[in-house]
Amino acid sequence: MVTDAAACTAVDEFGPCGAHAEPGAPLALCTPHLLAAHDWVAREHGVTDVLPGACLLCGSRVGVRYPSGWVCAVCEWRVGEVPDGELAPPRVDVVYYVRWRERVKIGTSSNPRQRLAAIPHDEVLAFERGGRALEQRRHAGFAASRWPGGEWFRFDKPIVRHVAELAADGEDPWSRYDRWRSEELARRM
Numbered sequence: 001m002v003t004d005a006a007a008c009t010a011v012d013e014f015g016p017c018g019a020h021a022e023p024g025a026p027l028a029l030c031t032p033h034l035l036a037a038h039d040w041v042a043r044e045h046g047v048t049d050v051l052p053g054a055c056l057l058c059g060s061r062v063g064v065r066y067p068s069g070w071v072c073a074v075c076e077w078r079v080g081e082v083p084d085g086e087l088a089p090p091r092v093d094v095v096y097y098v099r100w101r102e103r104v105k106i107g108t109s110s111n112p113r114q115r116l117a118a119i120p121h122d123e124v125l126a127f128e129r130g131g132r133a134l135e136q137r138r139h140a141g142f143a144a145s146r147w148p149g150g151e152w153f154r155f156d157k158p159i160v161r162h163v164a165e166l167a168a169d170g171e172d173p174w175s176r177y178d179r180w181r182s183e184e185l186a187r188r189m
Contacts, residue, residue: 058182075182090184093131108135126166
């Protein structure tokens with residue numbers, strides 16, 4: 001039995017462990033007891049990881065793996081279950097902000113993946129939940145920054161500030177959109 005300060009502090013049915021604790025571990029536990037603790041946490045709370053495929057309900061790629069199977073981390077749909085074919089996909093209108101070079105396009109769509117696939121852009125800056133009325137308010141609010149004709153604007157301070165406010169929580173715009181879709185679906189169920 002090890003008697004120095006680096007001894008495992010776990011106690012099991014055989015008594016105190018006393019083996020060498022794993023150096024740098026957050027708790028004074030040996031490797032077998034650290035693995036046992038990890039397995040317990042994974043069984044009780046799951047392990048967040050990339051899903052084997054996109055969630056059939058919301059499209060997210062992030063899931064939580066339990067010994068009993070996977071659930072989507074966004075909408076908690078059990079992976080492997082097929083959504084009811086009679087249930088229409090949720091409609092979530094968004095105002096999108098995409099940057100292309102020194103310009104920003106402010107537009108709206110209920111299917112941003114399809115819409116943005118058709119628009120040249122370098123980066124998706126943010127999504128804001130809302131439809132045509134919100135888009136028109138944003139166009140009017142940023143009118144001084146508008147490029148002549150269309151929905152493109154200079155990426156100047158007022159727009160930079162607005163986009164920063166929308167992205168302040170650090171959530172990826174696509175994750176935010178997936179969450180909005182799953183919340184909308186949950187409201188209907």
